[in-house]
Every structure is written in C-alpha cells, then in structure tokens.
Amino acid sequence: KAGVTQTPRYLIKTRGQQVTLSCSPISGHRSVSWYQQTPGQGLQFLFEYFSETQRNKGNFPGRFSGRQFSNSRSEMNVSTLELGDSALYLCASRDRGSSYNEQFFGPGTRLTVL
C-alpha cells in the first residue's frame, strides 16, 4: 500500500494570509490526525477526524480548522497566519481509529510565515 502523502511539501506565506494543507491517508484508513511540530515543542495535537467527523481537538485557536472527505482525505486550514504558525505540519492515519492502532505519519508540510 502507498504511504501517507501530504501536499504541498513546502509553503511560504505572509502574515494575514490563509493556507490549506492536504493529507491523503493509507488506503482503508479512516482516521486522520494533524500535528504541529516546532523545534523543542514536540508533537502538538491539532485534531483528529474519523469517518468525516472531528473526534478530538487540541488546544489551538479557532484559526486552525480541518475537514475530512468521504474518501478519508483530509484538509487543514489556517486563517490569518501569524509568524508563530511557522512549523512542520504532520498528518497521521490509522486503521479503524482504535487507540491501539499504529499511526502512520506523512512526510509533513513545512510552512514558513514571513
């Protein structure tokens, strides 16, 4: 099976703009989680979608939103970008959404906000 893919891989935006990131999970996986990774901050959980419904949400402002389509592909949107949003955004998919299932990560989208 093909792995998790994310597009685009790199993105440069300016403050105030908005951005949409895309994640295609492994075929058959219905759960997609999004993470923000910055140096020294580890993996910060944004949200998880399972069968097109947001199941969990982390402590991020409302500028961060997401959605999942019927084919399990997911998008994440960040509006009114701030300098502090510069980070690597990772998505991860897992089968059935059970807590016991391994999460498979994508390569990430590196977002730079100028």
Place this chain on the structure above:
Amino acid sequence: GENVEQHPSTLSVQEGDSAVIKCTYSDSASNYFPWYKQELGKRPQLIIDIRSNVGEKKDQRIAVTLNKTAKHFSLHITETQPEDSAVYFCAASSNYQLIWGAGTKLIIKP
C-alpha cells in the same frame, strides 16, 4: 486533561551502552503506550508499544516497561548503535487521542 511528561530531553550515551527514557502520565484510564522514533528529517515511526495489561515487552534491543500503579513507562535500548541516534517520543492514549511527551534527543557517541 491528560498530560505526559518525558525525561530527559537530551540523552548522550557511549556506543554500546544502554539508554533509558522515562515517561509519566496523569490519566489512570490510559491503556496504550506507544513509542515513536523520529530520525533527522524523517517522519516519526512506531518502534514498540505496550498495552496496560502487560508489564513489559521486548523486541530485540529495545524494551518497554509499564508501571500502572506509579503511572510511568520507560523505553530501554541496549547495545546502542549509531543508527539509534534520533528523537524518541512516548505517548499515552486517552479517549482515542494520543497524548505525546515532548521528546528525547538521543545522541550516540562513537
């Protein structure tokens, strides 16, 4: 809410020695504890996991131990090799969500 603390943040060991990374969690209902390894410039990958009904699990040079009473779990790497250099993340599951530790940068000195 659930919180996972991971120590140390950086660990430097001589090649061939053992390395131990420790995590504590706050939610006693957590029942699944995976460890992920992230090599420089790569994505995190699962290396070992343990469920709450098991006290220890081994896979070649790596092992994980769980103490439910104390609410802590540890990753043990024996006979460390250069390819073990990476950032290691622990996590604990709570309500379908994985709560992550801050990561430990493991440096293997030649």
